[in-house]
Amino acid sequence: MPRPIPPHIAMPRPAPLVDRTPPEARHSRRRLRACHHCDWVMALPPLNSGEQANCPRCGHAEVRRHRYPAQRSMALALASLITLLVAVLHPFLGFSVQGVSNHIELTQSATQLLGFHEPVVAIAVLLTIMVLPSLYLLSVIWLQAGLLWGRPLPLSRGIARSLAHLEPWMMADVFLVGTLVSLIKIAGLADIDLGAGFWAFGVFVVLLVATSQSLDRDWLWFALAGEPAAPDATRTGETAFPQGLTSCHTCGLINRLDSQGKGRCRRCGEHLHSRRPMSLQRTWALLAAAAILYIPANVYPIMTTTSFGRADPSTIIGGVFKLIETGSWPVAVVILVASVLVPLGKLVVLAWLCLVAPRAHQFNALTRTRLYRLTEFIGRWSMVDIFVVAVLVALIRAGQLMSITPGPAALAFGAVVVITMLAAMSFDPRLIWDTPVEQQHKQGSV
Template structure:
């Protein structure tokens, strides 16, 4: 396991808003490099020298700021090529087949989406194919393009724009979630028919694992330094203090410290990412997305998510109804997985995000760590609710035996997929730095915020 460097040992002062934030860094250009502002708590620190296998964590909230890998370009390139080859095999070969009473069906991976289109569910089909095939393929090709240029020491065209896109693609790749959905589907079918796994199934399992390793192998800190160097932080930058009162922010894409304009916005000098002191209208956008997700969660549970036809009898099944049926048939693990992914996770995420929004006006350092951890958990688990949508996609494509047995998607499939997407967007719209901001006084600004239209000149010298 990799070692972690504790930045609290380097920044000797602990976060305490009652003490003046001083001790500015030296004004030499070299001392103004390797500075980072934590994206989750806004604490400004200096990164220590890192060796491969080591990580640097924020001393305030524990967020990982940088991770160093051994031979990062070669490592990422090799994993991306292997993952892409596994994906091509998964698309080209038979995925899974079933047989019952002499009647069967065999499908390819892409049929999980094309069958949904034929059943008038184009939006669900688009979500399935994007999250499992298209976006991962774009991601892998982007990694190969970037790392090949870095190894040649000659950047290929559009390298910076492609590097920016990688961080935005990452949350929407769900190959690992699709594998869980496939296993749940096959276990459900195994009790009714004979199931055979094709080579594409095992290739996709390898692809999901290799894709995960590829995303973890990317050393963003090293990559951006290799792509564009590292300009020095603005003069007067104070480490061991919050970035916002200094008129500074860290780029969420490349990590570079930038000075914001009077309106609290700007562009990153290194990657050109749009920057904000805090995400604009973060709470309003989060509340709107949560409300929309809550409204759609009702039809997602009232209407059937899939309709099963067996020996001429048609039986609609809701999410809760499917869980109860599985439980009654003794499939306790599968019933538990569906219940957690489709009921516990969405409801918990709605409640947790709403609670965090309500706590922002009473935020501060006292409960900041616990609330930040809650935010991380809700952001991580939200995508796993897609398991039920993938189960429907696989079963609809696989179980096609005329009146003997067939499965069609229900109206709830689209509603539930929209709930998953909206809750993910709500987590992205929420700015976790608000958790650490001092409570708002009557003026509407944090107690230690600079006055409006301040030029934010040298903070340390002003003090």
């Protein structure tokens, strides 16, 4: 006959709703993941602060563990938001030439484009440097505040899901480089005055990057919703696809899919697919659109400089040659790489990856995966030239003496950057690693 349970064990104290200890301290069972880049199923090792777990097959970073993750990202997000507020409320840049001076605020780099009938580029600038980063920071504060108080705040799961989708579109760091390039471009023409807003924006960029680096998604989802056990009979050391499994792109949890290769994550509710649906077709279509837009982006002028009544339109390449003529070699290289080599390189690399994916099973798979990661990482830096135009248009409004207006190539080039980013996102790198058998299985669904 079993002994009666003592009352102090039978009625434990109510546990807090959120446990802020790391996942390793709470679970003895293995936590399984399938790599997002090569589909390899692995068990996460226990991680100490500062350590990260990489995929043994392709090297993709699965989890990075931070010390005090909630406190750290909360503090960084709050500090970023405050510096952004300071940057918006103070003069950003000043400019004076032959007695005519002009000051601009950060928001004017977007709003001035409206005056030149470029609403789409204006909205893109406003979204990428201010609106989306603010939303991201508020989301981080909302999530971490809930976790630190021991009770997730309403809508926490939906907000946590949206973080990963916001991240690639935050381009404050690219805008800062664009501002520096435009300052070097006009340094010989006028006296430049860096306002308090400029310095605050520089600090904001550093803090924003630190905030997104500090976010430990594995820990965040574990604290928000625990970790359901992996499906029965999940085998490590082989790919997830033949086992009918996939890892959630948002929270990492391994899930079983239905016979159609679809499902929903048990932890975060995200839609799941064994491979991104129509991955190759979508990537091809986006690449074709980007290649077509690349022509007007280079044929038409990206901006027109008018000084002393003489209009001087310049294309992207023309701008690079002009910079070389004036001896600004470093800036010419930055613009050449960001505006010409990166978009062209992305088009060529993604087209090649799509072309060989159905044929070259695992041939140079690691090299091709690394190339894919590189295209995904550098794509957003092509926006530099758009930001240069935005800053110059806003800054130089000295009336009859000198003015800069955006050209039709600005919209076309901005579209090329956004569409190639979407193309990289729609390509599924797991296709690189798929064996011919897996490819045959998927022909119906991919």
